[in-house]
Amino acid sequence: MLSKKSIIGIDDLSVEEVNKVLIHADSFLEVSKRDVKKVPTLRGKTIANLFFEPSTRTKTSFEIAAKRLSADIINFSAQGSSLEKGESIFDTLKTILAMNVDLVVIRHSDCGAAKLISENINIPVINAGDGKHQHPTQALLDLYTIKKKFDSFKGLKVAIVGDILNSRVARSDIELFKKMGIDVTIVSCPMLLPDSMDYINVEIKDSIDDVIDKVDVLYMLRMQFERQDKKFYPSIREYNKFLSLDINRLKKMKLSSVVMHPGPVNRGIEISEEVMSISGKLAEKLEIENQVTYGVAIRMALLYLILG
Numbered sequence: 232m233l234s235k236k237s238i239i240g241i242d243d244l245s246v247e248e249v250n251k252v253l254i255h256a257d258s259f260l261e262v263s264k265r266d267v268k269k270v271p272t273l274r275g276k277t278i279a280n281l282f283f284e285p286s287t288r289t290k291t292s293f294e295i296a297a298k299r300l301s302a303d304i305i306n307f308s309a310q311g312s313s314l315e316k317g318e319s320i321f322d323t324l325k326t327i328l329a330m331n332v333d334l335v336v337i338r339h340s341d342c343g344a345a346k347l348i349s350e351n352i353n354i355p356v357i358n359a360g361d362g363k364h365q366h367p368t369q370a371l372l373d374l375y376t377i378k379k380k381f382d383s384f385k386g387l388k389v390a391i392v393g394d395i396l397n398s399r400v401a402r403s404d405i406e407l408f409k410k411m412g413i414d415v416t417i418v419s420c421p422m423l424l425p426d427s428m429d430y431i432n433v434e435i436k437d438s439i440d441d442v443i444d445k446v447d448v449l450y451m452l453r454m455q456f457e458r459q460d461k462k463f464y465p466s467i468r469e470y471n472k473f474l475s476l477d478i479n480r481l482k483k484m485k486l487s488s489v490v491m492h493p494g495p496v497n498r499g500i501e502i503s504e505e506v507m508s509i510s511g512k513l514a515e516k517l518e519i520e521n522q523v524t525y526g527v528a529i530r531m532a533l534l535y536l537i538l539g
């Protein structure tokens with residue numbers, strides 16, 4: 232039901248297919264709200280969740296999505312596997328495929344790992360994040376979160392703030408948001424940007440204060456310390472001065488605007504502790520938990536459209 236067998240990056244989906252995923256996500260969100268959160272759609276199918284890099288949200292989200300569709304799921308983590316005994320990733324994969332798996336979800340720290348694997352096996356592959364390259368299901372759930380809040384993408388302004396250089400979420404979000412007609416601005420500093428920004432082709436600002444009262448969505452990126460091989464910013468204080476969301480900045484945002492973050496949040500870096508633990512009306516601006524909820528519906532939709 233999708234033109235490509237595997238979803239490695241955003242360019243594997245047309246605008247029509249993205250809309251199809253969003254529409255199906257609505258039905259699966261409804262399933263997730265029922266008392267019995269299960270449909271028989273993928274009964275008899277087996278999905279392998281292969282995580283060669285840590286994850287909480289994506290891994291559990293795919294697992295819950297598969298189970299709610301009645302598929303069987305194998306969870307594989309590199310830690311504690313035969314990889315630690317020197318087995319190669321391809322031999323590990325061959326072993327898992329020998330168990331008659333129908334679809335592979337893969338996260339790996341190397342850019343291109345998901346594509347390489349998809350080219351070497353004959354079942355669908357979904358990229359759950361490969362290095363700094365792509366995280367397509369995160370972008371889809373982010374887009375869905377925006378749709379649930381604003382209904383239409385027309386005229387919407389999104390600012391993506393922080394560590395663009397090391398972020399697969401930034402690459403996938405920018406590509407998907409632009410594809411769907413959303414106006415994207417980047418807020419970052421030269422050290423956290425790629426050498427060439429030509430292929431991204433969006434406006435760049437160097438302080439969150441330049442956009443805070445104008446945007447509909449403030450998308451705070453995680454500082455990817457695990458992918459930084461050197462110190463990219465002089466100090467946290469300096470980062471906070473230009474690129475962090477604190478309570479004063481939150482109060483300057485438009486009434487209808489929202490804050491998003493892919494998680495896990497580095498409290499006190501991208502978003503202040505005070506904002507993260509806020510209650511009352513301003514707390515409604517934070518969409519971070521909704522992103523996680525919508526992620527299950529998006530992954531159910533994708534699994535259904537690929538395997539159903």
Ligand code: CP
Pocket residue numbers: 285286287288289290360369493494495
């Ligand atoms: N957003 C995201 O990919 O989170 P995890 O690393 O917890 O999966």
